[in-house]
Each structure stands twice: as structure tokens, then as C-alpha cells.
Amino acid sequence: MEKLVNIGQSVQIKGELTGNEDLTIEGMVDGKILVKDHSLTIGANGRITAEVHAKTVVIVGTITGNITADDKVEIAPSGTVNGDIRAPRVAISDGAKFKGSIDMDRKGASAQPSASSSAPKASGMSTPRTEMPRSASPSES
Template structure:
């Protein structure tokens, strides 16, 4: 926990969950853990974590590999990237949200579908004596 009277400048990384009640400037990278910004927390940093919960203020991009939650008391100025995003009623947010950070190949080009050579519906285009239904 980073208490209300603590001010950190630089990179925060580690192998456990983190609760921020003070001030952090720089970057926060706790990829497989949870970062919570408490009501008194003021973060000017990009945040990367499994789960990010914001009740205080964040200025920076927020990336959650599982989800990002902005509580009603939360204020975020920055972009959010996460498969699941929750903005509670009353939350303040300015930025963009990307909820599909996964495979970009499927978003760029739809799969190719081959058309069959001839179907019963195409009988009108065939010669008049050919009946595709009965051989």
C-alpha cells in the first residue's frame, strides 16, 4: 500500500497487488496483479495490471488484461484498453476505450467464403432442359 502521505516518482513494479492512497508519477506495471487507486489516490502514470480499480484520480493510459473498473468517485483522463470495462454512474472519464485488444487480423479482413459451383437456385441460368433437382 502507498499511503496518503507518500509521493513516488518513477517506475512501480512488483509481484503483488497494490493499493494507492498517495501520489504516484511515472509508470505502474504489475502485469499479473491488481492495482487499486483509492479515493485519496492521485496517479499521473500509465497503469498496466490484470485488474485495475479506480476510485481516485488517474491521468494516463490504463491497461487491464482482465478488466478495468472506474468507481463513481473515480476520475480518469486517458485511454483504456481491457476486454471488460465498467464505468459506474457518476464516474468521470475522458479518453477512448478499446475492448478488443486481441487478434487484429480478424478485425481487418473478414474470412473468405468460397461459392459452390452450381445450386438448385441457379437452375434458371442453366440450359432449359437440365433439371438439377432430379438428375
């Protein structure tokens, strides 16, 4: 049985919130939320101003801040997001409000881009490398 933690409507938290259980927030959180291997649900009464990292994130309430999900972000019809989303799958329902950018990285989301990559890569696209025939040099003529 999955553990589920519920933060009630009257609860206000400032700071960093971490856990190893699924989490539903109906109250207010200001800071950072980390539940990397679990689901985070922002309930209808939830008001979040935070950087978020979870396996899946479902927004029914309001969140201001960037969201990183290793699996999926879903914004319900009553949900509002003001911030950037990074996740391999994103679902925005009709009626939902969203202001920000979306990065759908198929390899899984990570908080920081790889330090070894020097050039930006287009996500979800691959271009085969082809060799062009060389024209004959003057010495070969």
C-alpha cells in the same frame, strides 16, 4: 493469502513502480506502474499521473494516463480517468468521469499491437469469408 501493498496518502513517488503483489495507492504516483499479474486499486485519495499495466485496475480516485489491464478495468462512482483504456472488460459506474478511448480486446490486452498485423482489426467482431460465384468467361460460352 494474497499479499497487499498499501501506499499511504502522504506518500509521493516519481519513477517506475513495479511489483508482484496487489497494490493500493492512496498517495501520488508520477511515472509508470507495472503489476501485470496483480490488482491495482487507486484509492479515493490516490492521484496518479502514469502509464499503468495490471491484471485488474479499480479506480476510486484519479488517474491521468493510459491503462492496460489483462482482465478488467473498473471506474467507481467517484473515480476519474483521463486517458485510454485497453482491457477485455470495462465497467464504468454511474457518476464516474472518463475522457479517452476504450479498446476491448477479447484475447487479452497487450501494450503493443502485433507487428505482424498490417491492417487494423475490429475487436470483438468476426466476419465469415464467403466466395462469390464467378460469372462465365467468354471462352466457356
